[in-house]
Amino acid sequence: MIGRVAGLADLLKGDGSADRVVPPSGFTAHLTLFTAGAMAFLTVFALALSLAAGQLADRWESELARTATVRISAPEAQMATQTAAVLEVLRTTPGIAGARVLDAAEQAALLEPWFGPELPVDSLPIPRLVEVTETGAGYDGDGLRLRLAAEAPGAVLDDHTRWRRPLVRAADRMRLVGYLAIGLIAASTAAMITLAARAALAANARVIEVLRLVGAQDVYIARAFVRRFTRRALSGAAAGTVAGAVMMLLLPDMGGDSGFLAGLGFSGWGWAWLPAIPLLAAGVAFWATRAAALRVLGGLT
Amino acid sequence: MIGRVAGLADLLKGDGSADRVVPPSGFTAHLTLFTAGAMAFLTVFALALSLAAGQLADRWESELARTATVRISAPEAQMATQTAAVLEVLRTTPGIAGARVLDAAEQAALLEPWFGPELPVDSLPIPRLVEVTETGAGYDGDGLRLRLAAEAPGAVLDDHTRWRRPLVRAADRMRLVGYLAIGLIAASTAAMITLAARAALAANARVIEVLRLVGAQDVYIARAFVRRFTRRALSGAAAGTVAGAVMMLLLPDMGGDSGFLAGLGFSGWGWAWLPAIPLLAAGVAFWATRAAALRVLGGLT
Amino acid sequence: MIELDEAAYSYNSDDLLAGMTLQLAPGSFHFLTGPSGAGKTTFLKLCYMELMPTRGAVRVFGTDVRAMSRDAVALNRRRIGIVHQDCQFLDHLSVAENVALPLAVSGRDPSSEAGNIDELMAWVGLDGRRGARPPELSGGERQRAALARAVVLSPDVILADEPTGNIDWDMAQRLLRLLVELNRMGKTVLVATHDLNLIRAAKAQVAARVLRIRDRRLQSAGADL
Amino acid sequence: MIELDEAAYSYNSDDLLAGMTLQLAPGSFHFLTGPSGAGKTTFLKLCYMELMPTRGAVRVFGTDVRAMSRDAVALNRRRIGIVHQDCQFLDHLSVAENVALPLAVSGRDPSSEAGNIDELMAWVGLDGRRGARPPELSGGERQRAALARAVVLSPDVILADEPTGNIDWDMAQRLLRLLVELNRMGKTVLVATHDLNLIRAAKAQVAARVLRIRDRRLQSAGADL
Numbered sequence A, B: 001m002i003g004r005v006a007g008l009a010d011l012l013k014g015d016g017s018a019d020r021v022v023p024p025s026g027f028t029a030h031l032t033l034f035t036a037g038a039m040a041f042l043t044v045f046a047l048a049l050s051l052a053a054g055q056l057a058d059r060w061e062s063e064l065a066r067t068a069t070v071r072i073s074a075p076e077a078q079m080a081t082q083t084a085a086v087l088e089v090l091r092t093t094p095g096i097a098g099a100r101v102l103d104a105a106e107q108a109a110l111l112e113p114w115f116g117p118e119l120p121v122d123s124l125p126i127p128r129l130v131e132v133t134e135t136g137a138g139y140d141g142d143g144l145r146l147r148l149a150a151e152a153p154g155a156v157l158d159d160h161t162r163w164r165r166p167l168v169r170a171a172d173r174m175r176l177v178g179y180l181a182i183g184l185i186a187a188s189t190a191a192m193i194t195l196a197a198r199a200a201l202a203a204n205a206r207v208i209e210v211l212r213l214v215g216a217q218d219v220y221i222a223r224a225f226v227r228r229f230t231r232r233a234l235s236g237a238a239a240g241t242v243a244g245a246v247m248m249l250l251l252p253d254m255g256g257d258s259g260f261l262a263g264l265g266f267s268g269w270g271w272a273w274l275p276a277i278p279l280l281a282a283g284v285a286f287w288a289t290r291a292a293a294l295r296v297l298g299g300l301t
Numbered sequence C, D: 001m002i003e004l005d006e007a008a009y010s011y012n013s014d015d016l017l018a019g020m021t022l023q024l025a026p027g028s029f030h031f032l033t034g035p036s037g038a039g040k041t042t043f044l045k046l047c048y049m050e051l052m053p054t055r056g057a058v059r060v061f062g063t064d065v066r067a068m069s070r071d072a073v074a075l076n077r078r079r080i081g082i083v084h085q086d087c088q089f090l091d092h093l094s095v096a097e098n099v100a101l102p103l104a105v106s107g108r109d110p111s112s113e114a115g116n117i118d119e120l121m122a123w124v125g126l127d128g129r130r131g132a133r134p135p136e137l138s139g140g141e142r143q144r145a146a147l148a149r150a151v152v153l154s155p156d157v158i159l160a161d162e163p164t165g166n167i168d169w170d171m172a173q174r175l176l177r178l179l180v181e182l183n184r185m186g187k188t189v190l191v192a193t194h195d196l197n198l199i200r201a202a203k204a205q206v207a208a209r210v211l212r213i214r215d216r217r218l219q220s221a222g223a224d225l
């Protein structure tokens, strides 16, 4: 492994003589540089999308877990039994992590936005609220409703998750799309660099012929191409990544303060992914070109 | 315009003789096909993202417009004056489209989830609620609070938009990112096809020389290249678009029923954009190759 | 057909060719000789409009080459058959297709003239190699194919650059006879060659004028030939 | 140095060359002649391992070519100087760099041998064209540059394919003298040519053996030369 890394470093330094013998090949060079750059740029976007969507999904998911309540409206006398029945039902329902009866202060806090702080909660015939925490897998809402109706007629499941769940799903989906896009971009980059390398090799068939004629070994010829494409992919992708990162920083940072959607930018560890992009591109270029070069050379006399 | 379209159609039919004289150029061919395909595929994704984010933003935006309330807690005697004062303040606040006092039934409906349907709203000292509809531009929340504190001491602005606005912003941002990605992809495609065309022209410098030697005119030579690249871009992009569309259809259609986030798929008019992708790609390839070919040919004797 | 009027050419600052005056009359036969590097190929390139004179004028079919558009150059080249010193071919086409290339390029249908092509290939002794690719030909076969391609459009003028450089004496004489035959059909022929034996052999068959490039100038070769 | 033992070669189904037996002894001088298309270039390609015999054996420096790896072929080629009929060069390098190419390719530093290169360029009469690109050379200049490149690594064997095809008689004789000089230095030389005058001129200077390809076979040329 260390040898391989050293080999790569060696590659990037270059070898004046071997590099001169393969012509500069202007357009495949530009093409490779540009492809690597554009792909890296798009990767930054896709990565940001995935990471942001992932964070969003996680945050929403965790908020979701606390947004179902069971409301028990019953005559004072039955309140205690029905509450106990509800808690028992909830305890035995798969997908429910916990249930907790809200105390008077909490109930008052919930009502505050509507009635102001002075509402006499104790003196009102208000229902009792049970906060339900679900597990990641979630529970079967309709089944729970049926059971509650049977066990505690005054209990109503108020599933606030219903309208938030699609949000979580959407965020999850965004993340999926982002990863899919990254995979696609990586595959396209590999394919395009392979094809560009093969185009360069094909365009230089005569050069290769001359080099073989004067006694050049395959590795000598292959190395000139591999070195070139690896370096181009590395620098192109580095430029693209930097451009993408700058773009991300320049995007107006909206919604930041609410903390609810920290935004599409990278936060914390997200940035750590960026240097991987050019390195991956260089690795892809290295192997793709090497394979292409040795294959083309193997077919010659 | 019609002439131009006819010219394009003519191009795609091909001309056996002129097409044979330029060698098949395997790798640039694959490269162009693949690039066009991959780029079209990514465009489908970006387009879906943009359209879905746009719909989401619009829907959330319209829901936002109805989610601020002013709550007036005041002794029975002052209730009418303070309500009038609040309405007056709201009427003269820029960014507020309308304000409406909720009647008892509506207030009961709002409270129902918490207290059940039997809550005696009339007998409770509950505050009066004023629903505020804002204009698209929105209002200055802090300024309004100050004015309300001065005019109606019992009035509290309850801005429910606060936690939803970031969502709208996020959706808007997604849409922006999507359009940006489409722009980037289109620009990259143009650049890559131009470079591929130039690479092909450079690789065929000798062919062009021979053709000039035997008396071929520039248009004859250029046409062979332009036709080839246009056709490749068209078919590559068509394949990529179809693949992208199939992929979109295969993505699990989640969150559909809630209607809140119809999902990332295309809906209705969204599909109409798809056929534009290969046509645009072909157009880009046509002009990019034409410019490259005539430029290269102009530089020869 | 082709006229040079005090034409000069220089690749860099120094003149390679200077003060060249010549008229290629219709139906004439010229040889161009001179040591390696004298400028024979350069002279031919002036005649077929690949190079423009740096001074003086070159007129092809009556038009000054400098006044010609790129398309006019292309059209005029169809009236000039060129045997290039490097015998340039399209390696992805067969030899027969390469010979027919000027037909395709000038918008004629090569398949309708397949008979002519076959005849032409036999004339240069390549009927057995019709389907081969140019890189599969021997050096001499390539030169013969280049001659066949040069005459396929029945040009008025034939310019041949070392057409016998890679072929043996028997074949060279056969090629010479082909050129003489074309000249008898009324075509103007200019052959650049360093092979003095070929020129001597030709003089027995045709009234050829021998030009020599010496000291950057065009001279008529003396009696030493 | 190079031995053929009943070697045969065919591009398609028919044998082009058959039953070729020959030993190129160190320090020998051979000419190879035969009509255009006889297989001279093909014969040389067998010698420098570009083609493998379809029957029989070819041994280069004692090793059967079929037993050689691609790398061994490359290394052995450095001991063989090849003047290709098409004079292949790298068009993006200068002539001097092309001549020095075998040095670069075999891992030696061309700049440290700049003096040798200069001498070599002068030897083939190209000192004035050192910085030119190959396409800027005349046909004859290219052939001389190809010879310079063939000898830059001081090879044991020199194989030249029509080295005088594009050059005038004076220059051809100079080139011949260069080859004779190399032979006197102990190098094995094999020249494929169709130029019988050249062979006659050589016989006055060196004990050359003349081989001829006739009817797909290698023959010693008779007294007619």
Ligand SMILES: Nc1ncnc2c1ncn2[C@@H]1O[C@H](COP(=O)(O)OP(=O)(O)OP(=O)(O)O)[C@@H](O)[C@H]1O
Pocket: C011, C012, C016, C034, C035, C036, C037, C038, C039, C040, C041, C042, C043, C085, C194, D129, D132, D135, D136, D137, D138, D139, D140, D141, D166, D167, D168
């Ligand atoms: N494109 C070019 N740029 C610079 N110099 C050139 C170019 N082409 C040719 N020359 C130089 O001009 C001189 C004449 O070249 P040209 O090819 O006309 O010679 P030639 O008479 O055909 O020789 P040969 O018999 O060897 O083919 C040579 O010295 C050559 O190096």
Ligand SMILES: Nc1ncnc2c1ncn2[C@@H]1O[C@H](COP(=O)(O)OP(=O)(O)OP(=O)(O)O)[C@@H](O)[C@H]1O
Pocket: C129, C132, C135, C136, C137, C138, C139, C140, C141, C166, C167, C168, D011, D012, D016, D034, D035, D036, D037, D038, D039, D040, D041, D042, D043, D085, D194
């Ligand atoms: N790659 C190939 N595939 C098929 N046939 C070939 C190939 N290369 C050469 N030939 C054929 O083999 C025959 C001999 O070719 P070669 O080049 O060896 O001849 P040569 O003796 O060098 O002729 P010249 O004097 O014209 O150069 C020719 O008829 C040629 O067409």
Ligand SMILES: [Mg+2]
Pocket: C040, C041, C042, C085, C161, D138, D139, D140
């Ligand atoms: Mg010349």
Ligand SMILES: [Mg+2]
Pocket: C138, C139, C140, D040, D041, D042, D085, D161
């Ligand atoms: Mg040969």
